[in-house]
Amino acid sequence: MAWTAGNGAYRNNVEKISKLSFAVGVYRPPSEGGSGSLLLRVTENCPWNKCTFCEMYKGHSFVYRSVEDIKADIDTVKTMIDEIQEVARKVGQKGRINRDVLQALLSVNPYLNENYCFSTVFNWLYYGGKTAFLQDADSMIMRPLELIEALKHLRKTLPTLSRVTSYTRSKTLSQRKLEDLKAIREAGLDRIHVGLETGDDEVLKIIRKGVTSAEQIDGGKKAMAAGFQLSEYWMPDIGGREHWHQNAENTARVLNEINPHYIRSRPFVPRCGTPIFDDYEQGRMHISSPHERLEELRVMINNLNVTSSVCFDHSMNVWANRQSGLLFRQDYEGYKFPEEKTLVLELIDEGLSIDETRHVHVKDLIAISSL
Ligand code: SF4
Incomplete structure (x- = not known):
């Protein structure tokens, strides 16, 4: 050296x-x-x-x-x-x-x-x-x-x-005793981030998440009861065009049951080298267009009945607004529900009202991420 x-x-x-x-x-x-x-x-x-x-x-x-x-x-x-x-x-x-x-x-x-x-x-x-x-x-x-x-x-x-x-899985939370979770919380773990991805049992099976929606709800509720701040990540379009509606509805259903502190959107992008990328490339699953993704978002948000903060803090939340800026704020505290639910729905409508070609298509993100 x-x-x-x-x-x-x-x-x-x-x-x-x-x-x-x-x-x-x-x-x-x-x-x-x-x-x-x-x-x-x-x-x-x-x-x-x-x-x-x-x-x-x-x-x-x-x-x-x-x-x-x-x-x-x-x-x-x-x-x-x-x-x-x-x-x-x-x-x-x-x-x-x-x-x-x-x-x-x-x-x-x-x-x-x-x-x-x-x-x-x-x-x-x-x-x-x-x-x-x-x-x-x-x-x-x-x-x-x-x-x-x-x-x-x-x-x-x-x-x-x-x-x-820290990160953890819903499945692991569901397997832990409430008193153990409480003791971990008391020892100094404040917040846990969980990759929910979807609350739809059919999609959960397809993506091999290794958990059911009932276990997601059980694990999430236990984490809340133990006193953790809970962040749940969901993945718009993880079910593709084939399952978008049930993906949105059932994700909202699970999140309503848990009512976590944070709900964070991490839109799906097929990553090179994964099984789902092969499904996408070989036409077994079809990703949605930017407007279709916003439609999915609208169903999910419309069905949400929570007091969570809904965040778009992941870089893949790339929809554009009328000024060609980002449609959603990408800060870590997000939009407070239910107070700002109407605002988020209005933003979705704004995104749907502009020409679809002005939004970044996920196909371009795949090209960028595989460079
Ligand atoms: S394999 Fe599944 S549980 Fe493991 S890190 Fe990846 S998304 Fe999370």
């Missing part, structure tokens, strides 16, 4: 930081990127890994990590934080983490820029050290007592955290 001369006062700190590493994965929800969440892997990859639309962990086996390894990672993060903060003091920033501190660190070791462990910790400090996201796809799969131990250690070691979140 090539090292530049750098300032001797913090060269040792940078050398130490450069040698530290812990398990950090790639995937996290968009909202966790927006808050600069610290990323920590408590398990690796997905214990299910069979959904036909998902390419995220294909080819990677699930790894159940030991609590000792997770705690050692948290300690490593703490050491890295302390070293970065010491550099911040030495360069006269009184512990403030800003671009000057980053430049000082990179002036000694420019390769830190490519170090994902360093990036997640520096980013986290830069955003105020408030939130953490536990990776990967299903943290609730951990034995409850072990997850609790890891959470307690995280909260004790990093006391500035005000929110800790």
